Amino acid sequence: MTGTVRVRAATPADVPALVAVVHAAFASRPVLDPPSTQLLETEESVGVVVAATGGLVAEADGEVIGAVLLGDHGDRLGLHRVSVHPDHQGRGVVGLLARAAEDVARDRGCSGIEVGARVELPQTVELWLHHGYALVDRAGPHLTMAKELPFALAVPEADDARALGHRLAPLLRAGDLLILTGDLGAGKTTFTQGLGQGLGVRGQVTSPTFILARAHPSLGDGPGLVHVDAYRLGGVEELDDLDLDSALATSVAVVEWGEGLAESLAEDRLEITLRRRRGDERSGGIDDTDPREVEVRPVGARWVGAGLREALSG
Ligand SMILES: Nc1ncnc2c1ncn2[C@@H]1O[C@H](COP(=O)(O)OP(=O)(O)O)[C@@H](O)[C@H]1O
Ligand SMILES: [Mg+2]
The missing domain is CATH 3.40.50.300 (P-loop containing nucleotide triphosphate hydrolases)
Structure with missing residues (x-):
């Protein structure tokens, strides 16, 4: 599990592996109230998003170890279901996905990027702060963090x-x-x-x-x-x-x-x-x-x- 991690655009063929990594990442997280809807993702729901607004997969040794679904939030690119397989967490995969997403955002003419986070997961919030995202909105436990692109x-x-x-x-x-x-x-x-x-x-x-x-x-x-x-x-x-x-x-x-x-x-x-x-x-x-x-x-x-x-x- 030490191969170089490479991030690329998700294709329809990646959808099953993408769903698997989204579910695997979810299993390593604490249960929240209200619960995350991450486990509700299916090949059909993920396939729709990949076809419409795209996604990114992180690969190591030909295996999908991380993924993010992309969304169109007006002037900003949305990051959804940011997921890294539990066996590969702590290797900077989120950072690689975020950097690749910035390139996509720039290509699509977006001025920034946003991602949702839960107030109960301070480590996740810290991670996004570390990557230059700032807290811009809060609704109950749901935080919106965003970054304006240089x-x-x-x-x-x-x-x-x-x-x-x-x-x-x-x-x-x-x-x-x-x-x-x-x-x-x-x-x-x-x-x-x-x-x-x-x-x-x-x-x-x-x-x-x-x-x-x-x-x-x-x-x-x-x-x-x-x-x-x-x-x-x-x-x-x-x-x-x-x-x-x-x-x-x-x-x-x-x-x-x-x-x-x-x-x-x-x-x-x-x-x-x-x-x-x-x-x-x-x-x-x-x-x-x-x-x-x-x-x-x-x-x-x-x-x-x-x-x-x-x-x-x-
Ligand atoms: N594209 C440019 N942008 C800024 N200054 C320029 C440019 N082209 C030539 N200059 C000249 O270069 C010098 C920049 O000096 P200054 O603004 O005092 O630099 P600094 O404060 O970074 O040391 C000025 O004499 C300015 O007229
Ligand atoms: Mg000066």
Whole structure:
């Protein structure tokens, strides 16, 4: 039982094995009240789903050891009956299925993924949190956990980076945290300038390299902007000294070089990475003429269904 685990799309021929793994996985779980309807799945019911919206199977040594049924939840891909055979649990199979599901979601043009979980199964909830899912809804013991997919946008010119910041501004409110990552000159400050314009804040947004943080109050009634450069910060204590918590009460916080440091400030955040797009391997990878791109990784329930990608795509 040690072969490489491979995930692929389920075919009608997989349906019997898929039902078997769904039932086997169920047998290893505690009985819930109300009970899960997992055991009610039949070859007929699973066959209908596989034909209509698809499924994924995880295979090792030619044997189906895990499966998930896919569902169409509007803008989100739904994961149902996530199952791993008891003999193969603890090998990261759920993670492999989840990653493959993200690829499917992207192919289908979904902005995110959601999965149901039961409040009585905290380990399952933990597992989904670990995979970047956030709790977005609860009805009695039934939890809905969801994840907004990361996406990348091309920003060929400095003006495109500025425009991106400008387009993001209307979606933001006080308390929102943005963590900007990218080499020196990648465009972090340029992006923040557009954001400041979009927010309508006082003062010129400039590189805050020689001061650690600069506050730009709103000129209207929207949130202000607190612009932090964490490059020379010694650590989390020095970040604490900036007292961003109180700034976040009225402002959006943007932290350049904040990766690995500022995440603790807020459970919900946007992790924005500016980079030069990797060139063709044969031409030697990254060089200065490579087009630039911005990757946006939404973290937390705040961004689920917030329409981020549509708003930023312009
Ligand atoms: N696509 C682009 N996005 C952002 N900046 C760009 C782009 N193309 C050229 N530039 C230039 O690169 C520099 C980026 O500087 P800056 O925004 O201060 O980077 P950082 O804050 O990441 O160190 C600016 O001079 C900007 O005009
Ligand atoms: Mg900068």
